[in-house]
Amino acid sequence: MSLRHDPAEPADSAQDDGTPANGEGLSRRGLMRWTGAAGLGAAGAALLPQSALAATPKGAPAAAAARRGTPALPAFDPVRPPAVPLAVRSPYLSTWSADDNLAGTWPGFWTGRTTAMVGYATVDGDNFLFLGDPAVDSPAPRGMVQKSLTVTATRSVYVLTGGGVELTLTFLSPVEPGDLRRQSVPLSYITADVRSTDGHRHKVGLYFDISGEWASGDAGTKIGWKQEKVNGAGGASVTTMSCTPADPTVIGEKNDMATWGSVVFSATDRPGLTWQIGPDTTVRPAALKDGKLAGTSDSDQPRAINDHWPVFAYHFDLGTVASRKESAVLSIGHVREPAVAYLGDRLPPLWRSHWDTWQSMVSDFHADLPGAEHRTASLDRRIRREATAAGGARYAALCALALRQAYAGTELVSRNGKPWAFLKEISSDGNMSTLDVTYPGVPAFLVTDPEYLGLLLAPMLDYAENGGWPKDFAEHDLGSHYPDASGHNDGNEEDMPVEESANAIIMSAAYLDRTSAGNARTFATGHYTILKKWADYLVANALDPAYQNQTDDFTGFIGHSVNLALKGIIAIGAMSKIAKAAGNTADAASYLSTAKSYIAQWVDKAQDGDAGHLKLAYDQPGTWSLKYNGYPDQLLKLNLIPREVAKAEGDWYLSRANQYGIPLDIRHSYTKGDWEMWTAAWLHDHPVRDYLIDSLYDFAHSTPSRVPFSDWYDTIDDRPSGGFKARPVIGGVFALLSLRS
The missing domain is CATH 1.50.10.10 (Glycosyltransferase)
Incomplete structure (x- = not known):
């Protein structure tokens, strides 16, 4: 049996997630922070600690759960999104979480088509699921408890706990006003910060993978793949894995996904980083059992995405974690050349005016993370401050939810050496x-x-x-x-x-x-x-x-x-x-x-x-x-x-x-x-x-x-x-x- 469910491709997931809490002085017009775990997939729900599942009726406020001595269901600041933007950067890099909880639901392309991503944390030998909806097989993990989700104009930040540690998982899709070079980059960051919360030291490992579903709108499409080390001049040392349709159709789409180009999944090198490309039934159990990956690439390629579901995986052995955080940094993107056609002319993406290869772009993107965090945090603060002044806290929440979506419908290209944008x-x-x-x-x-x-x-x-x-x-x-x-x-x-x-x-x-x-x-x-x-x-x-x-x-x-x-x-x-x-x-x-x-x-x-x-x-x-x-x-x-x-x-x-x-x-x-x-x-x-x-x-x-x-x-x-x-x-x-x- 595969360690993932068959891909679901709903046009509209319409699960009921309860009603806003009326207590604690919050009216319908208040800045509501009602919570609920409804919509958590069956596999993911089965993994949650029973104390959390028994905490409250659907939709009850977090404070009520706390009064009963049980873990609070996740809080949302400043809004519970209808779908949470994860990697949302361009028309072909647009993956969302269609649920309140990150664990128990597959991330999906904007169409609802699965773009699978899985995350496990291993804490002192205990395995916890925090991302995705893989079917549970031996060794069965528990589920991390999601404490909160914060949405800003450029990032979605989840805080989860389990085994005495806190995991802060940030999906950052930069918006770079006035900087066409950086705005043209079709990549998005994923950062994971882990720290101890109980005063003890814990041995921690983190596992991430994506499936070949990111590469095509048809799971029957054959893809090929490769792994390589990249280190651009002045850039970061990065391990990257990419997958590409074996028979691409340039300037084409299938189910709104590009039929050419490569999905690029990368990690900043650090001690304890290992990788593997192979069937989900092989790679995920190995990571959970051994605390590392084999550093091998499946030779059976190209093959269909749904043929033994090849996944592209990283494992970070973070060593012993105390109150000071340890971090893992990844990125995901979709690179393609040409980008579009205009009246018969094929136009390159604008990023090619600044980098000779996507590999050097990826290296620089990873090296630029501290700067990107600083710039986007400044933009987040500006939008929240000015939007609040213009229309109040609820208006600022709407602006935060809208910005990545607005920019992700567009992309930058070069035409005769000049930048253009298409939508x-x-x-x-x-x-x-x-x-x-x-x-x-x-x-x-x-x-x-x-x-x-x-x-x-x-x-x-x-x-x-x-x-x-x-x-x-x-x-x-x-x-x-x-x-x-x-x-x-x-x-x-x-x-x-x-x-x-x-x-x-x-x-x-x-x-x-x-x-x-x-x-x-x-x-x-x-x-x-x-x-x-x-x-x-x-x-x-x-x-x-x-x-x-x-x-x-x-x-x-x-x-x-x-x-x-x-x-x-x-x-x-x-x-x-x-x-x-x-x-x-x-x-x-x-x-x-x-x-x-x-x-x-x-x-x-x-x-x-x-x-x-x-x-x-x-x-x-x-x-x-x-x-x-x-x-x-x-x-x-x-x-x-x-x-x-x-x-x-x-x-x-x-x-x-x-x-x-x-x-x-x-x-x-x-x-x-x-x-x-x-x-x-x-x-x-x-x-x-x-x-x-x-x-x-x-x-x-x-x-x-x-x-x-x-x-x-x-x-x-x-x-x-x-x-x-x-x-x-x-x-x-x-x-x-x-x-x-």
Whole structure:
């Protein structure tokens, strides 16, 4: 029997994890720290000490367990994530834990497909499971007790105990604003720190492995592997193991995972480090029994991932551990060349502009760990501090949960020696650099690194200017499926004429507001022709949009849309800023005058009689919708929308609130979390702001659907809608903070 379960590939793990505790002075609106072990897999639950399993009913507070003299169930700070980001760095390095407890559940790719990782600790000869869900075989381990999980913008930190020691396990996926060299690295850290907590000295070993499932979206894929030592100039001494599809398809995907490139699993060398590549049934028992690995690589390769399940394993003999911590450092990543294709040209990843080989990059990445910890901790503190000031502790928690997800939908490449960034429309259409998927996520980049937004815009504008795009309005995307930006020169795409034209202009204006004066002028003059073309299209079409598609395409086509018209009008106003940056003062005055004229007409046409709010569409009395497109009016300081209109909308939204948010419009009970935060930013001086923050926090904290932060969810039943998960649009959470940045 294999020491792992058969791979599970759920689209949506929907186990119930109980309800928030009502006691101890915490209301539903409090910063809840309720806990529970529900969702722990059967194997993992069987390993937990019986005292922990008997501690409390599901969902009871940790303090209640402590009063009964039993171990507290894990605490969550500042939020219990719907899924915990582990290695989340790029569209193809995106692994999560879909449970409260790290032990008892397989980590999985954002799709839910298993990307197996196992962790054991051996303390004075006793074996403890702390990561993954392998079936238990001799010698059977116990389970470490998970005490807490802390989530920051860049890391997920688990604290576990067992055998008199404490293990702090940190999954750090750096976000490196302003440093393209480091941001381009497709690797993520895993660090393990162990110390004694009972005043005694303990002999400790740590074991980690991953399976070949990280290398392909099809477990029947044949893979090959190798082990090597790397030590770049000035870098760390590292042992690394890599696995690669034996028959790669370059620029392809299978189940949203790349069909080419290598998974790289590495460890910083230290005394007592051993490694092995072989079947899970051979490698794991050897580590538990012998306290070391053989340093051998299975010669039966290439072979299918599910053929005796080859695993790639490290064992760290940490020796005798006292109160001073002993550490193990690993990294995991996915490297591939080329990175993407653009109009037939295969583009290298940007990291290749800085390193000759991935091996030297890995060595430098390990050497840079102290610096990365310092830089990312500073970023974590900044986001928590500034987000708390902008919207409170619950808002800061949402920002912490959103940042890695926003950046991981993107990656950096080199095009003719210049950096570009592409974005994948994760979990919806899979399109390449979709304008209306980039648009909602823009606030995260504005807050952390506005120049990154400029890199995302570069290929979108280049395609319209030089790539053969045939229409008078902006394109929807650069290719039907990532990573191939093959364009739509035949004009056959998902047209959103007003939507995408306005998106491109608003994003460009937002970039100009945040970059240097020199960069702003260069950008505005360089792209003025295409942006003016789209602005003139909006002048002719935005005030009363025709029957057409828009970003919330799951709601269907719509004519005379009030929210779409608002977006178009604000984009016309935004074009005045672009014209000013380009030195075209006459155009600037003309566009601003048009926007002011249109907004007055819009207010009149959109009013729902004497109801005191705005309609969904001009021709649909008795309707309403979230006017999230009011946010860029505040962001760009255009101040087009009368404040009395905004106040009336806020009052109306509060009257429409459900348990977990405000519906997107009158037709459904679902909403979009990114648009809720855009609305909160637009109405930042209205009480609805706090309701929107609280309700989105409650959804993220309590949803029984354990998938990476969904932006589309139901405001009544607390579950995601339509399978949306892990999408970079969640960067929209930063909208409120962007007004202060």
